[in-house]
Amino acid sequence: MVYKGIKNIRLSDAKDPIIENYEDIIIKVTSTSICGSDLHLLHGFIPNLQMGTVIGHEAMGIVEETGKRVTKIKKGDRVIVPFPVSCGHCWFCKHDLSSQCDNSNDFGESGGVFGYGDTFGGYDGGQAEYLRVPYANFGPRIIEESLTDEQVLFATDILPTAYWGIESAGVKQGDTVVVLGCGPVGQLAQKFAWLKGAERVIAVDNIPYRLQHAQKYNKAEVINFDDYDNTGAYIKEITKGGADAVIDCVGMEGKMTAVEKIETVLRLQGGSKSAIEIASLCVRKGGTIMLVGVYGAKYNAFPLGELFSRNITLKMGQCPAHSYVDPVLKMIEDRKIDATDIITHTMPLSDGDKAYDIFEKRQDNCIKVILKP
Template sequence: MKAIVYDGIKNVNVKDVADPKIEKNDDIIIKVTSTAICGSDLHLIHGMIPNLRKNSVLGHETMGIVEEIGSDVIKVKKGDRVIVPFPVACGHCFYCEHDLYSQCDNSNPYGECGGIFGYSDTFGGYDGGQAEYLRVPYANVGPIVIPEELSDDHALFLTDVLPTSYWGVDNAGVKKGDTVIVLGCGPIGLSAIKWLMLKNVKRIIAVDRVDYRLKHAASYKGVEIVNFEKHEDTGEYLKEITHGGADVILDCVGMDGAMSKFEKFETLLKLQGGSKSAIEISSRAIRKGGTIMMVGVYGARYNLYPLGDFFSRNVTLKMGQCPAQAYIPQILDIIKRGEYNPTDIITHKLSLSEGKHAYEIFDGKLDECIKVVLKPH
């Protein structure tokens, strides 16, 4: 089959790889109908996630048609159209039973966290879904059947973007009347803004440095935008315009934010896991007693982390990988009722064979690219 594979730093290619096979009785094989590139895939190809082997199949936002099923699979059947949540989860360990699927104890033999499709040996060594076919383990837990009336475009982001952005808002404890700053206007940040609008918050301020992404954020009614490159100290500016700081900050940037020369040097030497620019902005822009929710992916340990700033001002920090399976059913109902349209972030639809080009425009922020959907067939 054809698949997008990692060939080295900032180098991906479409290659022929072996077709996946049923390995355990609760596996299924799906024929991929739609897949997407995630911002966290860029962390992989930038070398920020360890233990990624060459020729690894990438991708964790995938849906398709069930082609084969193992003998123990009862949740889905051949011919079903399913989305596959990005965390690989067994469904019966302590963490799965407490709805923390992203921390499954049994899906990752290589590390302390749960497994993720297409995300290196650090996260379980599973092949990803940017391919013609995908093996899905624990198929009685993960895959969810999608009704025919929903297009792939309306359903695909249930795999990651929608539950991650929804969970970020929910886990931060956002309330009606709050002032919320969203750092990063990529797919997660833009999706989070729309969830905030449904919460009827008092004020939403979207922060980025890419003009076309800020323009998209500003197209949502009532959203204010700030280009952080136009301010000497963005954190202090945000604190000033919010009259003491925001109630909640959603960090949808993570380690791939703007890096100082010192941070680039530290990251190169593996002394730091990427940028902490969003953390530093947050440390100044949050009000006393506020909450910072880190939705963007962070890597290794960090030097000069502003922990004392958070501690002295009673700031609550929350973070982590979204337990997607716990949120998908309720989000699916919201989409079916027509209360949330996830498709507006799609700017490019390409064939899987154009995967290298797709990564180049997404990574380079070319052609006003926000989200790429790939079609293998």
């Protein structure tokens, strides 16, 4: 799946990747998926995305070729590939911040990400038949044959991201947790909130079938924000003062006001901040807001004063997935977490154009699409 311009990601031929450095591997992709953050690329919200970039940062497959200095992976191994491109030996990688790797991105301040343009290192992604994986002694994890692709594929991104979001928010026994957004990461964050001992999990969205899924599979209380004039104030009321933790799994593509739409087109605003505004109203004094949804540029009328005056802790960022892959895989092996219920569509890569259309337009009750090259 190749970026051809705004609103134009299409199935196309691309050059097969080759070994470029001694620590590279090439994998033949067996499963990949479309992530909600890929829609930010489709809609033109991420700068410096070059025409012809292969998209996709959730991929796994069989090792076809290895560089001369690859010692932990061999040809024929079945591996998953965490979405950040990370060297494993810089200060950030050694201090559990692999998403901020100092050596994987010559173009921007953060670390590299597969299939996300020059701002994130300029790497081609995994929605393809083959993928080049740099720093293979650090990133990929070998997967046992007893586990299916469907069980482990999401350990590349959305499972670690959801787990990191809940853990970073400090969710503990007896907490009330609000999860904004019932897309794939939101659904998984709800599961992890219960595992961390939450007493109450409230899921917020405005898409009925996603709310129904959260209620059925995650036992969450559900709120359709279209039903209330002030959703944040309503949640504060029903929780008697607000939630201990609010996890924003929406990001910049939340419901925009008319002004935000105009400002975003003019590059005066980085997209919607509707989720942040709900979060600022429904978190309790001294509570924590954790932003795991992707945000873009600067934001006008950000509610900083409201957060400051109420001693709110605000956390955010790209998940340092390498630090969370192994614990997540252990939970999968021990049957403590199962993410397969969010898979609503499995399609061949040759139907990638149709898959993007279904995912973007939320057709056919779509939550998560897996593509099979």
